[in-house]
Amino acid sequence: xxxxxxxxxxxxxxxxxxxxxxxxxxxxxxxxxxxxxxxxxxxxxxxxxxxxxxxxxxxxxxxxxxxxxxxxxxxxxxxxxxxxxxxxxxxxxxxxxxxxxxxxxxxxxxxxxxxxxxxxxxxxxxxxxxxxxxxxxxxxxxxxxxxxxxxxxxxxxxxxxxxxxxxxxxxxxxxxxxxxxxxxxxxxxxxxxxxxxxxxxxxxxxxxxxxxxxxxxxxxxxxxxxxxxxxxxxxxxxxxxxxxxxxxxxxxxxxxxxxxxxxxxxxxxxxxxxxxxxxxxxxxxxxxxxxxxxxxxxxxxxxxxxxxxxxxxxxxxxxxxxxxxxxxxxxxxxxxxxxxxxxxxxxxxxxxx
Numbered sequence: 001x002x003x004x005x006x007x008x009x010x011x012x013x014x015x016x017x018x019x020x021x022x023x024x025x026x027x028x029x030x031x032x033x034x035x036x037x038x039x040x041x042x043x044x045x046x047x048x049x050x051x052x053x054x055x056x057x058x059x060x061x062x063x064x065x066x067x068x069x070x071x072x073x074x075x076x077x078x079x080x081x082x083x084x085x086x087x088x089x090x091x092x093x094x095x096x097x098x099x100x101x102x103x104x105x106x107x108x109x110x111x112x113x114x115x116x117x118x119x120x121x122x123x124x125x126x127x128x129x130x131x132x133x134x135x136x137x138x139x140x141x142x143x144x145x146x147x148x149x150x151x152x153x154x155x156x157x158x159x160x161x162x163x164x165x166x167x168x169x170x171x172x173x174x175x176x177x178x179x180x181x182x183x184x185x186x187x188x189x190x191x192x193x194x195x196x197x198x199x200x201x202x203x204x205x206x207x208x209x210x211x212x213x214x215x216x217x218x219x220x221x222x223x224x225x226x227x228x229x230x231x232x233x234x235x236x237x238x239x240x241x242x243x244x245x246x247x248x249x250x251x252x253x254x255x256x257x258x259x260x261x262x263x264x265x266x267x268x269x270x271x272x273x274x275x276x277x278x279x280x281x282x283x284x285x286x287x288x289x290x291x292x293x294x295x296x297x298x299x300x301x302x303x304x305x306x307x308x309x310x311x312x313x314x315x316x317x318x319x320x321x322x323x324x325x326x327x328x329x330x331x332x333x334x335x336x337x338x339x340x341x342x343x344x345x346x347x348x349x350x351x352x353x
Contacts, residue, residue, distance in 0.1 A: 001025060001091075001094060002023050002024070002025040003023065003024060003025075004020065004021055004022065004023055004024075005018075005019070005020050005021070005022050005023075005024060005038075005056065005057045005073050005075065006020035006021065008024065008038060008057065008075060008087070009075045011086075011087070011090065012059070012075060012077050012083045012086060012087065013077065013078075014059070014075040014076055014077040014083065015075070015076045015077075016073060016074070016075055016076075017073065017074040017075075017076060018057075018072070018073030018074055019073050020073065022056050022057070022073060023036065023056075024036055024037060024038040024056050024057055025037075026038075027039070027084075027087065027088065027091060028055060030046055030049040030050065030053050030055065030058060031046065031049045031053065033049075033053040033054055033055025033056075033058075033072070034054045034055065035054055035055075035056055036056055037054075037055045037056060037057075038055060038056065038057040038058070038059070038075075038087070039053065039055045039057070039058050039059070039072075039084075040058060040059035040060070040080045040081065040083065040084035041058055041059070041060050041061075041064070041080055042061060042079070042080040042081035042084075047067075050066065050070050050072070051066075051068045051069065051070050053071075053072060054071075055072050056072060056073065057072055057073045057074070057075055058070075058072045058073075058074055058075070059074075059075045059077060059080045059083050059084050059087075060074050060075070060076055060077075060080050061076070061077065061078065061079055061080040062076055062077070062078055064076070064080075096137065096155055097135060097137060097153070097155075099119040099121075099137055100117055100118070100119050101119060101120075102118075102119075102120045103120060103121055103122040103124075103140075104122065105122065105123060106120045106121075106122065106123065106124045106125070106126075107124070107125040107126065108126050109126055109127040109128035109129070109130065109146065110128045110129070111128060111129045112126055112127070112128060112129065112130040112131075112132070113130070113131050113132065114126075114132045114136075115132055115133045115134035115135070115136065115152065116134050116135070117134055117135040117136075118132060118134070118135065118136050118137070118138070119136075119137045119138060119139075120138050121138060121139040121140035121141070121142070121158070122140045122141075123140050123141045124138050124139070124140060124141065124142045124143075124144075125142070125143050125144065126138075126144045126148075127144055127145045127146035127147070127148065127164065128146045128147070129146055129147045130144060130146070130147065130148045130149070130150075131148075131149045131150070132144075132150050133150055133151045133152035133153070133154065133170065134152045134153070135152055135153045136150055136151075136152065136153070136154050136155075136156075137154075137155045137156070138156045139155075139156060139157050139158040139160075140158050141158050141159050142156045142157075142158065142159065142160045142161075142162075143160075143161045143162065144156075144162045145162060145163045145164035145165070145166070145181070146164045146165070147164055147165045148162050148164070148165070148166050148167075148168070149166075149167045149168065150162075150168045151168060151169045151170030151171070151172070151208065152170045152171070153170055153171045154168055154169070154170060154171060154172040154173070154174075155172070155173050155174065156174045157173075157174065157175050157176045157214075158176050158177075159176045159177040160174045160175075160176070160177065160178050160179075160180070161177075161178075161179045161180065161182075162174075162180045162181060163179075163180065163181030163182060163203075163204075163220060164181070164203075165181070165203040166180050166181040166203045166204045166205070166206075166220070167203065167204070167205045167206065167227075168180070168206045168210075169206055169207045169208035169209070169210065169232070170208045170209075171208055171209045172206055172208065172209065172210045172211065172212070173210075173211045173212070174212045175211075175212060175213050175214040175216075175238070176214045176215070177214055177215045178212045178213070178214065178215065178216050178217070178218075179216075179217045179218070180204050180206070180212070180218050181203060181204045181218070181219075181220045182217055182218075182219050182220065183200040183219060183220065184200045184219040184220060184221070184222055184228075184243055184244025184245070184262060185219070185243060185244070185262070186198035186199075186200055186222060186244065198222065200219070200220050200221070200222050200244060201220075201221075201222065201223060201224040202220045202221025202222055202223055202224060202225070202226040202227055202228070202244070202245070203220050203221065203227050203228075204218050204219075204220050204221075204227060204228045204229075204230075205227045205228070205229045205230070206218075206230045207229070207230065207231050207232040207233075207234075207250075208232050208233075209232055209233045210230050210231075210232070210233065210234050210235075210236075211234075211235045211236065212230075212236050213236055213237040213238035213239070213240065213256065214238045214239075215238055215239050216236050216237070216238060216239060216240040216241075216242075217240075217241055217242065218230065218242040219241075219242060219243050219244045219246075219262075220244060221244050221245045222244050222245060226245060228242065228243075228244055228245055228246050228247070229246075229247045229248070230242075230248050231247070231248060231249050231250040231251075231252070231268070232250045232251070233250050233251040234248050234249070234250065234251060234252045234253070234254075235251075235252075235253045235254070236248075236253075236254050237253075237254060237255045237256040237258075237274070238256045239256050239257050240254055240256065240257070240258050240259070240260075241258075241259040241260070242259075242260050243259075243260060243261050243262040243263075243264075243280070244262045244263070245262055245263040246260050246261075246262065246263065246264050246265075246266070247264070247265045247266065248260070248266045249265075249266055249267045249268035249269070249270060249286065250268040250269070251268060251269050252266055252267070252268060252269060252270040252271070252272070253270075253271055253272065254272040254276075255272065255273050255274035255275075255276075255292070256274050256275075257274050257275045258272055258273075258274060258275060258276040258277070258278075259276075259277050259278065260278045261277075261278060261279050261280035261281075261282075262280045262281070263280055263281045264278055264279075264280060264281065264282050264283070264284070265282075265283045265284070266278075266284045266288075267283075267284050267285050267286035267287070267288060267303070268286045268287075269286055269287050270284055270286070270287065270288045270289070270290075271288075271289045271290070272289075272290045273290055273291045273292035273293070273294065274292045274293070275292055275293045276290050276292065276293065276294050276295075276296065277294075277295045277296065277310075278296040279295075279296060279297050279298075282296060282297075282298065282299045282300075283299040283300070283301070284296070284299070284300045285300050285301055285302055285303040285304075285305065286303045286304075287303045287304045288300050288303070288304070288305050288306075288307070289304075289305070289306045289307070289315075290306075290307045290308070290312065291306070291307065291308040291315065293310065294307055294308050294309055294310055294312040295309075295310030295311050295312055296311075296312050297311045297312070309321070309322075
């Protein structure tokens with residue numbers, strides 16, 4: 001793909017400083033830029049690369065004033081990092097959505113509707129009574145069960161599995177081997193010590209603009225009329241476990257290897273670090289932040305709370321506790337020295353006030 005700098009500036013709502021008719025065809029870091037590449041400068045510690053880069057164009061923020069001579073054409077925008085992110089998004093979409101048509105072999109069930117511009121990769125399987133929106137991309141070896149609905153412009157990469165009755169919104173991305181709608185972990189203990197499986201009859205609902213990472217699993221709800229819900233704009237990393245009847249709020253992000261137990265309600269705009277464990281039936285308020293490897297065992301009612309540690313506590317309190325823990329060897333040494341002094345003085349320890 002090749003565009004003029006003027007076309008890129010128009011897309012980003014930026015102002016061109018320098019030749020606007022040069023063509024760019026790829027993205028690059030500013031320190032690695034070559035002729036025909038476009039880069040960006042948002043962190044001023046990289047400013048010195050502007051004066052040496054061979055990139056044809058560099059995106060900069062308003063208010064930036066070069067200190068030396070430079071060769072690239074500048075595209076001046078409100079925020080260089082945000083603008084370059086937008087450019088990456090456009091570039092990614094152009095690559096992701098260029099596929100179309102139906103490869104062979106594929107399976108299409110009865111009474112299944114497929115919209116215009118859909119791509120079906122080889123060995124994909126779509127069940128009965130499904131509704132697949134426009135411009136959906138379903139890569140090879142994807143399995144879609146019966147009665148599934150998928151909105152426009154959604155991408156399912158190779159190996160994704162979507163169980164019966166699940167609903168996936170528009171503009172979603174499901175990365176390789178994600179599993180949507182598998183059974184929740186429901187087993188009833190019996191008197192003989194064995195466990196009896198509890199049927200899981202609900203579904204999973206992903207709202208619009210949701211991203212699900214590779215090998216992430218989202219379990220279906222238990223009751224037929226219930227759903228495990230991932231709200232609009234939520235982003236889940238790779239290798240995450242979401243249990244049955246969980247609800248994750250709008251634009252919440254969760255890093256890899258985290259797990260959420262059944263029936264939790266996580267608020268909007270939360271940030272959850274890697275390897276976080278959340279116990280069942282808890283509620284996390286909006287804008288909650290949880291640092292990596294924390295264990296959450298009670299609900300959080302105050303919006304904007306920052307938690308860390310296991311069991312988790314408010315971040316400041318946890319940091320204070322860590323300082324005290326690190327001082328324990330020193331404190332133990334001092335106590336032993338005091339005991340020795342008391343013994344030498346032949347005074348009982350409880351006589352010191």
